[in-house]
Amino acid sequence: MLFSLIRSWILPRSGADSAPLRLHVGGQVAHPDWKIFDVRPGSHVDFVGDCTDLSRFASGSVTEIYASHVLEHLGYVDELPRTLREFHRVLVPGGRLRASVPDLDVLCPLFADAALSFEERVHVMRMMFGGQANPADFHKVGLNEQFLRDFLQAAGFTDVVRTDDFGAFEDSSAIVFRNRLISLNLSARKPAGA
Secondary structure, eight states, X not given: OHHHHHHHXXXXXXXXXXXXXXXXXXXXXXXXXXXXXXXXXXXXXXXXXXXXXXXXXXTTOEEEEEEESOGGGSOTTTHHHHHHHHHHHHEEEEEEEEEEEEBHHHHHHHHHOTTSOHHXXXXXXXXXXXXXXXXXXXXXXXXXXXXXXXXXXXXXXXXXXXXXXXXXXSSGGGOEETTEEOEEEEEEEOOTTO
């Protein structure tokens, strides 16, 4: 009897207490089904840190990662590949990453459109380079589908699929400007055998 009681305190429980960890990197609004990981502290943030280092999470401990307008804040030589390797490491086999970034294939023609006003062109430029409202709000890389697919595959992800809308959160992944979705939304999986 005593052993069963102690064991129930130590071992994970079934149900809500042992629910799989779903990590929302860069999230801005608390959600009961997700834990928020962000570089800046806040009342909605569960874990504060740099997404290039997820060492606080065990390998294979996260079932899903959602990162909207995060990856473009990372340098493409080291930070972005390291982050995607970390995402891959912490995901369970078969786990899913949903990532959204500003799509340069959409933003470049928009910026060059002579019909845009000066203010609209500044707005597009900010989507490309970041709003620069705080030290973390600078973009270090421009991505399109080919670039992001290559980075994901190099990190070990498979089953990369593009979608217009993740339908998960009301965030930058669904921004429409001049009737154009400005985000590239890709879903990818860690192979089941990895």
